[in-house]
Amino acid sequence: MTMNEKSDLDYEKEHVHKVYDKIATHFSDTRYKPWPVVERFLNSLPVGAVGFDIGCGNGKYQKVNPNIYLIGSDRCEKLVQIGYKLGPMVVADGLHVPHPTDRSDFALSIAVIHHFSNEERRLQAVQEVLRVVRKGGKALFFVWALEQRNSRRGFSENGPQDVHVPWVLKRQYEYPNAKPEELKGHHPDENVAYQRYYHLFKKGELSELVQKAGGKLLEDGYDRDNWWAIVEKL
Numbered sequence: 001m002t003m004n005e006k007s008d009l010d011y012e013k014e015h016v017h018k019v020y021d022k023i024a025t026h027f028s029d030t031r032y033k034p035w036p037v038v039e040r041f042l043n044s045l046p047v048g049a050v051g052f053d054i055g056c057g058n059g060k061y062q063k064v065n066p067n068i069y070l071i072g073s074d075r076c077e078k079l080v081q082i083g084y085k086l087g088p089m090v091v092a093d094g095l096h097v098p099h100p101t102d103r104s105d106f107a108l109s110i111a112v113i114h115h116f117s118n119e120e121r122r123l124q125a126v127q128e129v130l131r132v133v134r135k136g137g138k139a140l141f142f143v144w145a146l147e148q149r150n151s152r153r154g155f156s157e158n159g160p161q162d163v164h165v166p167w168v169l170k171r172q173y174e175y176p177n178a179k180p181e182e183l184k185g186h187h188p189d190e191n192v193a194y195q196r197y198y199h200l201f202k203k204g205e206l207s208e209l210v211q212k213a214g215g216k217l218l219e220d221g222y223d224r225d226n227w228w229a230i231v232e233k234l
Contacts, residue, residue, distance in 0.1 A: 015197035024078035028058040049105040055112030059083030099132040107139040114143040126213040133233040146200035164195040
């Protein structure tokens with residue numbers, strides 16, 4: 001590992017991994033409804049299809065289609081502990097997942113690639129998703145968009161692409177074992193904000209990236225402040 005690679009990994013540990021370890025329970029409690037494009041993709045798959053959800057979070061997509069078999073993985077151990085009851089899940093880094101090459105019918109990467117801190121690592125993350133998919137199989141990618149003019153976050157095409165986005169952790173999650181009276185009397189009144197790193201993708205950037213990684217772009221679009229792409233493994 002070079003010094004630059006170590007620096008990038010350390011940065012992600014500080015501004016992505018440690019943050020999700022801290023906010024996992026609160027984050028999971030806000031992530032329960034499938035996004036329509038992901039739901040449509042999963043329900044379009046043939047009966048018996050086997051796939052991987054790389055960066056699965058709390059596993060909310062495990063039960064969308066009972067006629068397929070979905071194996072999840074996530075870098076955050078606490079999210080895996082929360083979600084494993086929904087289906088098979090393992091703890092794994094997105095650049096080195098413990099899945100065989102060219103074996104799955106499909107793969108998901110939902111709101112993951114934008115957490116890698118440089119273009120090379122984002123490319124590697126896409127390549128790793130495509131690695132596990134068989135020739136002719138499909139992968140669906142979602143990333144946060146730079147163009148979010150109607151969002152409360154205020155991002156736009158003229159703004160920076162590499163940003164920190166706060167997650168405001170409510171006090172009951174910061175102190176999960178505290179009694180209500182203890183929260184009121186002995187802890188600060190303010191909720192705590194943890195800063196997560198994001199690379200905001202500009203229009204066309206995700207589509208270019210998945211093709212650079214060796215995939216065939218089948219479909220792409222914009223949904224809920226995200227860019228998405230469906231890719232075929234060549």
